[in-house]
Amino acid sequence: MKKLAIVEDREEDKYETVTVVKCWACDAEKGLELADALSDPKVKSVVDAVMKSLSSARQSEVKAWEEEILPCEHTLTLHQEANGHIPASGLAHCNACDLKENLWLCMTCGSLGCGRQQFGGLGGNGHGLAHYEATGHGISVKLGTITPEGSADIYCYICNDAKIDPELSAHLATFGINVQTLEKTEKSMTELQIEQNLKYDFSLTNEDGTALEPLFGPGLTGLANLGNSCYMASVLQTLFALPSFQSRYADAQTHASTCPEPLPSACIECQMHKIADGLLTGRYAHPANYAASPKLDATQNPGFQAGVRPIGFKTLIGKGHEEFATMRQQDAEEFFTHLVTVLRRDAHKRKDEQVGIYAPTFMDLSLSFGEADYAPAPV
Numbered sequence: 307m308k309k310l311a312i313v314e315d316r317e318e319d320k321y322e323t324v325t326v327v328k329c330w331a332c333d334a335e336k337g338l339e340l341a342d343a344l345s346d347p348k349v350k351s352v353v354d355a356v357m358k359s360l361s362s363a364r365q366s367e368v369k370a371w372e373e374e375i376l377p378c379e380h381t382l383t384l385h386q387e388a389n390g391h392i393p394a395s396g397l398a399h400c401n402a403c404d405l406k407e408n409l410w411l412c413m414t415c416g417s418l419g420c421g422r423q424q425f426g427g428l429g430g431n432g433h434g435l436a437h438y439e440a441t442g443h444g445i446s447v448k449l450g451t452i453t454p455e456g457s458a459d460i461y462c463y464i465c466n467d468a469k470i471d472p473e474l475s476a477h478l479a480t481f482g483i484n485v486q487t488l489e490k491t492e493k494s495m496t497e498l499q500i501e502q503n504l505k506y507d508f509s510l511t512n513e514d515g516t517a518l519e520p521l522f523g524p525g526l527t528g529l530a531n532l533g534n535s536c537y538m539a540s541v542l543q544t545l546f547a548l549p550s551f552q553s554r555y556a557d558a559q560t561h562a563s564t565c566p567e568p569l570p571s572a573c574i575e576c577q578m579h580k581i582a583d584g585l586l587t588g589r590y591a592h593p594a595n596y597a598a599s600p601k602l603d604a605t606q607n608p609g610f611q612a613g614v615r616p617i618g619f620k621t622l623i624g625k626g627h628e629e630f631a632t633m634r635q636q637d638a639e640e641f642f643t644h645l646v647t648v649l650r651r652d653a654h655k656r657k658d659e660q661v662g663i664y665a666p667t668f669m670d671l672s673l674s675f676g677e678a679d680y681a682p683a684p685v
Contacts, residue, residue, distance in 0.1 A: 325344070325353060325357065326339055327339070327340045327343035327344060327349060327353065328340065375468050375469060375470050376469065376470060377469060377470045377471065377472055378462050378464075378465050378467075378469045380444050380445055380462050380464050380465065380469075381445055381460065381462065381469050381470065381471040381472070382472070384413055384414070384445055384471070384473075384477060385414065386413065386414055386415075386477060386480050387414060387415045387416075388480075389415055389416050389481075390481075390482075391481060391482025392416050392418075392481045392482055392483070396416075396418065397409075397411075397418060397449065397483075399418075400418060400419055400420040400431070400433050401417055401418050401419060401433070402419060402420075402431070402433040402436070403420060403431050403433060405420040405429055405430065405431065407429065407450065407492060408420055408421040408429060408430045408448070408450075408492070409421070409434075409448070409449045409450070410434035410446040410447065410448055410449070410461065411446060411447050411449055411481075412434070412437055412438075412441075412443045412445070412446050413443075413445040413446060413447060413471070413477050414441075414443035414444075414445065415441070415443055416480075416481045417437050417441075417443070418449075419433035419434030419435075419436065419437045419446075420432070420433045420434060421434050421435075421448070422434075422435060434446055435463065438463040444462050444463045444464035444465075445460065445461075445462055445463075445469075445471065446460070446461050446463070447459065447460050447461075447471070447474065447478070448460075448461070448492070448494075448495075449492075450490065450491045450492025451490055451492055451493075451494045452474075452478070452483075452485055452488045452490065453485070453488070453489070453490050454485055454486050454487075454488060454489070455485075456474050456475045456485050457474075458471075458474060459494050459495050460474070468495065520593065520611065521591075522588070522591040522592055522593065522611060523588045523591055524586060524587060524588035524591070525547075525585070525586055525588070526588065526591050527584055527585045527586075527588065527590050527591040527611070527613060527614060528591075528611055528613035528614075529542060529543065529585075529613055529614060529615075529616060530612065530613040530614065530615045532615065532616070532617060532620060532633075533633050534633055534634055534635040534636075535620065536635070536638075537635065537636045537637065537638040537641050538616070538620060538636075538641060540638050541638055541641050541642045541645060542581060542585070542616070543585070544642075545642075545645075546581065546582060546585045546586060551582075552582070552586060555578050555579050555581070555582035556582060556586065561575050561576065561579060562576070562579075566656075570618075571618050571621075571622065572622065573622075574622065574623070574648060574649065574652040575652065575656070577616075577618060577619040577622055577623070578619075578649070580616075580618070580619065581614075581616055581619055584614035584616070585614070590611070590612075590613070590614050591611055592611060593611060623644075623645060623648060627644065630644060
């Protein structure tokens with residue numbers, strides 16, 4: 307059996323990270339390397355903060371992933387017991403075990419319990435949940451996610467869902483915790499979801515355990531996992547298997563010389579030409595030996611391709627859309643309908659004579675999705 311497969315490439319597998327401090331005021335062209343700068347505690351603290359911070363791309367992903375989390379009646383009417391301030395030693399580890407991360411503070415009585423074990427290796431013995439079951443105290447905050455701005459992961463066991471506590475700073479002050487002195491030290495649940503989606507390793511073996519044979523060449527390029535992006539990948543691969551789409555977007559040079567948009571990232575036509583180039587030319591369908599699957603040993607792993615990452619396309623095509631602008635999983639047919647609508651509108655705006663290809667495409671592919679009562683939209 308032959309299947310087209312890609313593996314998400316990880317930077318830690320390709321590079322060794324070295325941190326160097328440079329003074330650009332000293333040498334504006336190349337930067338003056340300060341060999342002993344990291345020995346200064348103040349400099350090191352700044353460097354550590356920079357290294358721990360999210361990149362702008364990942365911040366965008368987090369923002370796109372974030373669901374609309376609202377307060378609930380239990381956070382709005384939270385009653386706290388006057389148990390006094392909690393010493394620093396009381397916030398060091400779970401009250402029932404020795405775990406020092408994934409700790410959840412009960413907002414009612416100040417009990418500190420570890421969370422449930424999460425997929426991907428985040429440790430936990432569920433002592434926070436056990437505390438709720440024993441006491442009925444339903445609101446907890448994840449300690450390592452509290453920021454000076456007063457945001458944090460809040461969980462309501464009664465609602466069994468993530469919530470917001472509008473008075474988090476005041477509620478923490480009851481236990482002697484000043485949010486202004488805290489800094490975020492752990493990933494939020496949203497960040498952990500993104501990480502696991504991007505690292506998820508799809509099986510690259512047949513049912514009998516034999517390795518799949520990788521395919522390379524024109525028309526045999528995969529789309530990398532952007533996190534819950536299977537619906538988009540399946541639609542794009544289907545569209546660009548059609549001769550009409552292949553010929554329509556094969557030549558990008560003509561449009562590139564007349565593109566009216568200031569940047570290619572804002573042009574639907576440019577993005578579609580990029581997708582066509584990535585999927586059809588075969589320029590990106592080559593072995594990527596660094597993207598080895600842990601499920602295959604060195605003799606089995608033939609080097610799967612890394613594929614192309616249509617981040618710019620996804621950002622533009624989903625811009626302004628309530629669902630497709632997020633990183634949540636979506637319905638492939640709904641995305642197909644949205645994509646064809648966007649392409650037709652863009653073609654009309656540019657007075658493109660080839661706008662007619664979208665009507666039969668809409669009919670043909672809608673039938674393949676199981677809907678026999680579609681009619682082409684007027685052009």
